[in-house]
Amino acid sequence: MASAAAGALTLLPALLRALSWPALRAQGLRQLLALLAVALGVALAYGVHLMNASALAEFGAAQRQLAGTPDLLLSGRGAPLPETALDALALQPAVALAQPLIEARAQLLLPGERRAGLRLLGLDALLVASFNPALLPHPFPQPATAPLRLLAPDALYLNEAALRLLGEPRPSHLRLRLQPEGQAPQTLALRLAGQVAAPGEPLAVLDIAAAQALLGRLGRLDRIELRLRPGASPQDLTLPSGVSAAPPADEGAEMARLTRAYRVNLGVLALMALFTGSFLVFAVQSLSVAQRLPQLALLGVLGLSARQRAALVLSEAALLGLLGSLLGLALGAGLAQLGLRLLGGDLGSGLLGGPSPALRIEATGLLLFGGLGLAICMASALLPALAVRRMAPAQVLKGLGGLAPPRAPRWLGPALLLAGAALAALPPVLGLPLGAYLGMLCLLLGGLLCVPGLVMGLAALPPPGRAGALLLRERSRRQSGEATQMLAGVLVALALSVAMLVMVSSFRDSLSSWLRQMLPADLYVRSSLRAPDQQSAPLPAAFVAAVRDSRLAAELGTQRSRRAWLMEQPVQLLARPLPDERRLPLVGDLAEPPASGLLPLYLNEALRDQLDLKLGQRLSLALEPGGATSNGYLRGVWRDYSRQSGALLMAEADYRRWSGDATVTELFLWLRPGQEVEALQAALRALAAEPQDLDIAASGELLALSMHLFDRSFAVTYWLQAVALGLGLFGIAASLSAQVLARRREFGLLLHLGFTRARLLALLVAETALFSAAGALAGLLLGLAISAVLVFVVNPQSFHWSMDMSWPWQHLTLLLLAVLAAALATSWLSGRQLGRADAVQAVREDW
Structure with missing residues (x-):
């Protein structure tokens, strides 16, 4: 056995050089596109990883330089x-x-x-x-x-x-x-x-x-940094009253924790192209093997063992994966460098300024993503390699054998769909929706396995009166398994594109609605200065009084923003008038007070999840840590797309009575009929003793800026969807080409029986239309199911943001029509080979 294996290994280089290289060179365009698919997938995944790792390392190094090397940090408990x-x-x-x-x-x-x-x-x-x-x-x-x-x-x-x-x-x-x-x-x-x-x-x-x-x-x-003597410990210190001591915080680790969900979601999105590209590699490998099947069968007759034939196919895939991974790693490093140059070293958070950080290329990342590209190629070539290993060379040379795709049990597809739904319902692990990711993978695989059933169902629709319809139905019944192979790439890309379209549309519509609920006024005023606690400084009392007395606006609202402590946890407190609490962007119902005299508090979703609170639960609220507390209860939960940290909202009147604080940090103004925003802004600045200290913004400006930032943030998803769909459509073309080659004898016989080449081309296009319709339907249904997982599971578990489902039917319809049209076009182009086929020669090959 050992000598046989060694002989196979020594024979492979010669076979690759003498047999594989000429054949692959003849298929240069297809192999090049497969190579680019692997390279692009590896580049996107590695580039995202490299950019995140470099930026976080730079941030951690900068924070360590600023924090220095103290042993302890001392601060006051809520006071200097x-x-x-x-x-x-x-x-x-x-x-x-x-x-x-x-x-x-x-x-x-x-x-x-x-x-x-x-x-x-x-x-x-x-x-x-x-x-x-x-x-x-x-x-x-x-x-x-x-x-x-x-x-x-x-x-x-x-x-x-x-x-x-x-x-x-x-x-x-x-x-x-x-x-x-x-x-x-x-x-x-x-x-x-x-x-x-x-x-x-x-x-x-x-x-x-x-x-x-x-x-x-x-x-x-504000704080004191301590360096202890050698051998001393924090327990040796006697702290003054009101002073707390803690080791220096690892700001780099904290930033990694805060951005972990964002980075993981972006990485999963970047892997979409690689996942879709794997089906393209599978289609190209299948087509390559189909074209060389007689050659491989002849080698089998001449003594090449089944194991050696399979090893030859896998070696070709390994070579493709190795070259694609190396190219992808180099391209990914370039993309990461460009991303860091454009975004800086702060992951878009604004926490780290300065020059762009240098790339931090580590062997672990190179091996991980290079190995991932290689593994994807090897896995994509596994089925063609097994088919070559199982084939009977003599039967293939007689035209009686082929690459029949293996059939999965009929129950496996529905079982995977049910497993996907069950996994999506699992709670997060370390703040990440790992169950949801596995659930989406199961949904995709289950949907792929259900395609043959859809094809057979659609095949029953054409009337059986004509020969073409009978051939179409019979072939769909017998060869429905080939639909999975042909449609795998485009179905996955279409499902993910539909899911992303629905999720982004739902997020965008929910954000727009939230902005209009939280920013109902026409004009907003706040101070550009900061208070000692780094919060926005209160507006001058004289200015607020002057605005009230001037009656410049039809309506005036005020808000107090400051830090508070809920259940001994620091939170952002917003106190504003609440004439109708149901106008808030509430999530779920409102709770009745468990007892009289409790302050009604409205918490955002992040704070509810952080403290694991329930509606109606009693809460303790303080303005300073360790200070006097007031009792409240969780009246409701509201959406907060402006932050991932905890925040609570309460009625301004309740806050004033409880705290005795009459200061104002924000003003909301509603315009009178016919009043211009610019005129009101000028009048407000004229009332201020120091107009340069005012930040004034119109609601339209804030809304437009927010939506612009949102669209820019999600622009990359559209490019990723386009790349994935393009790879999937090329997979259809490669699979169709393989079918045309494998069915030359069938087409030749039909030509002898009276079919014209035009009717054969129409039959091939009709088969593609049937398969593509099944794939489009499956992709749409899968995409809608995955979008529900994204909207109702991934986003709440990752970012503590819920949203309402929104259906962009116009965009979905255009997407489906574009995919169907592209599939039919590739079918027609692939079917043009029929016009060049010699019918007599095709039938003669059977004998």
Whole structure:
């Protein structure tokens, strides 16, 4: 056995060179398209993986540079740290170094009335090198300046991202607009003293004493970084009252967790082309084997064993997979580099600015996706290889044998459909809808296996009175299994395209409806400044009162946005008037209060899922962690497409009574009949003492911007669908060509019996129409089923977003007609070989 296997292996290179290469070269166009299908599928999958991995690695590296190397981070429980806590901690024996930090947001005022957001960090210039070398200030004039020069109260040090905003020539002084705590907004002029090496978003570093004075936080700190002495542990510390300690958070791991669902869904979508391309490879391999079947049979008669014949076919597929994978890996690296250059290193989140990250190519990714392309090709050639192994060479040479596709049990298709439905109902695993993905795969495979039954059902429809109809029905009854082979690629591509069309349409319509429900007014006003907790700063009370008294708008609404703690978890709180709670984008019913005196609270879906809450459940709400709480209950759940984190909504009147907070962060204004938006905007700015601090937007602008961002985000799905459909249609052409070759004797006999070539071509087109109609019907039904899984399972489990199903029938009809027309066109082109066939020669081959 070992010697036989070794002999087969030594014989394969010679067979590939002498037999396979000339045959494959004669089929150059088909083999090239199969090669491109594998390369494109590998490139899309590997490119998405490489872009995500590189961006996350860059983000993690940047955050580690900013966070430095402290052992512990100390912060206050819902309040700033008193400066006395720093002195108390620094004197403890377990502490080697203690660095104070203050953080804030400011507006960098640029020429031409432009503004840019700027992150401010106040720190101790004498200690920063020990914790965060990337934040060490480097003065412009003299790099060797004495350290005390770094403590100048007007000195500001920018990172590379902030310096790029300034352009050339750089100004000597910068103007910042910020909101000091407990004071009116101020415009400050600070000296551009140097730069820091910190990567990421625009950042400015200044001395902590200057930051405390400028931000109105004298005697207070945001956090303290501790470096412990060797051998000391956190248990050796005595923490002051109101101070909590925690190890530094792994921001890279947190970003990976937050974007995991997005990355996995994008990766699954990118694999669609590779999955569809596998059926094209199968069709090309089947056609190649069908064309060379007499040659392979002759080799069998001359002594080539069945195992060697199968190994030859698999070796050809392996060579195709190897070349396609190598090309795909190179193309994927190029696509990833282009994507990072266009999107930056922040995955579109805006969390990481700066230059595009470098590609991080690792051997694991190369082996994984290269091996995936190779495995796809090998699996696609498995059935043709097995057919070549099982064939009887003598019978094939007599024209009595062929590549009959194996028949699956009739019960397997419906069983897979039921299994797919059951898997889709499983809960998520680690926040990912893995059961839904497996369910969709089972639905696709089950639908493929149900195609022969559909073909036989449709074949019973033509009237049996004519010879062509009788031939069509008889062939459909006997050869319905070939429909699965011919339609596999286009059916999968069509089903996934239908599913994506329905899902995207449902998402788009639901988003549009949600925007109109959450943004019912004509104009929206908020402050462009940030509060100390990084939330939007409240609007000046005098401005809000002036707008109320002016009666500029037909109706005025207010909202308070701030951070709160629900069940000891930080959430975004929105307090706005709720004259009719049923006008909210609610999900499901409303709950009755379990007891009197409880505040009705409306939670978004992410918060409900995060805390695993039920309607009517009692809740505790606090404005600060550890502060006084108020009791409420879950009145309802609402859709929130603007965030994946937790948020709650409550009536403004309830919030005012409970908190005593009368400040306003947003204004909603409705226009009077005939009133112009531009005129109202100008009137509002005229009422403001500092109009530059206002962000004013019309609802139409917000709606148009949101829909533009949505369409741009999903534009790639249409290209992927087009690629997959193109590969599927070429698979039909390859399968039809294989059928024409395999049925030359049948067609020759029909020509002798009186059929014209035109009638034979019409018969072939009619068969294709029947098979394609069955495939289109199966693809439509499968696509609708998969779209239901996407809408009702994948999106809620991945992003905590529910939506209403929307049916884009016009687009679906056009898609089905285009697929049917393309299939019939490929059938007609493939059938033109009949016009060149010699009927006498075709029949003579039987003898």
